[in-house]
Amino acid sequence: MKTVLVGVGQAGGKVTSALVDFDHEMGFGSIIGALGVNSAKADLQPLQFDTVLVGQDRVKGHGVGGDNELGAEVMQGDAREVMGELSGRITAEAEAIVVVAGLGGGTGSGGAPVLAKELKRVYDVPVYALGILPGRGEGTMYQVNAGRSLKTLAREADSVLLVDNDAWHSSGESVEEGFGSINANIARRVGLLLAAGEAVEGVGESVVDTSEVINTLRSGGISALGYASAEASEDPDENINVVTSVTRNALLTGTSLPNAVEADSALLVVAGEPETISRKGVERARKWVEEETGSMQVRGGDFPLESGRLASLVLLGGVERSGRVEEFMERAAAAVEEADEQEATRDSEEKLFQNDDLDGLI
Ligand code: GDP
Structure with missing residues (x-):
């Protein structure tokens, strides 16, 4: 399946890199273009493909700090530029577009659904998302962000291929330490899937057609x-x-x-x-x-x-009714409640210390 990848945010860029490298090493040639998009300049620098910095007027290249609403806003604000960068890459040869993002952060979490919507509006080929769920051990903010992002992305993209960050990291290894091996696992699996519909030189025609992949994902x-x-x-x-x-x-x-x-x-x-x-x-x-x-x-x-x-x-x-997805959405909903409670505690603390009868020390 001739595919154009768009890596949004830090995880999106790194996973896109791993996919591009795998496709290249295997000589598949199924990835025909890649673009990295981020609001954090430093995260774009290591990428070996073209990139676009979004939200420069608002966050000055420093990222959105895990605020996925701001992530969505900056992507919307610079959507025209991103779409312009993509238009030269999404040629008539392209059979699918895949937007890659970590759902727990800010830029990818907020930006990916916005971009998927824009791409759907303009292109006839399927627009898929490759979304990374935060591991159970990651904080409340990550769970809340991912819950909101997933809900929106499932609506906007033709299908969201979900990868759980807890899926392949070995015990004793922190999620961060495991990123390298998780990304390699993602690249191998997704890379093979994208190449499954391609004729591989020297070994004859593949008998899996790209349409089989598209039809399997048709249920959305x-x-x-x-x-x-x-x-x-x-x-x-x-x-x-x-x-x-x-x-x-x-x-x-x-x-x-x-x-x-x-x-x-x-x-x-x-x-x-x-x-x-x-x-x-x-x-x-x-x-x-x-x-x-x-x-x-x-x-x-x-x-x-x-x-x-x-x-x-x-x-x-069509695995959205599976226990795993339900469990995650419950986890995200519980995290929203926890975040609300924390805010309520903060508010009451603020009120407590607003007592004018007591002077502060300095
Ligand atoms: P953004 O740059 O604001 O979009 O934020 P990130 O891409 O850093 O998103 C944070 C989420 O992505 C967290 O849930 C992290 O665990 C996850 N993440 C960050 N880097 C990687 C990576 O290289 N691989 C994987 N699998 N997940 C990552």
């Missing part, structure tokens, strides 16, 4: 992506269990949104040397995905790839 709302791989035998008959077990792992332990299993639609892509892919294994795996997701729309296909391993990539469309 929220989507998730699972992945797992394992050593393969050269004999396809010996790989029946390899295909079924990597598919199970992809969905049950390797997804970007843990425990999101119930889905409206799904796409199962099995990647590896074409001669080693077991047809019987693929059939069984597909049936299993159908039962597990409760979806009658499970599409499938192969992704020929030179590798000694077999991998399974499972894209789930």
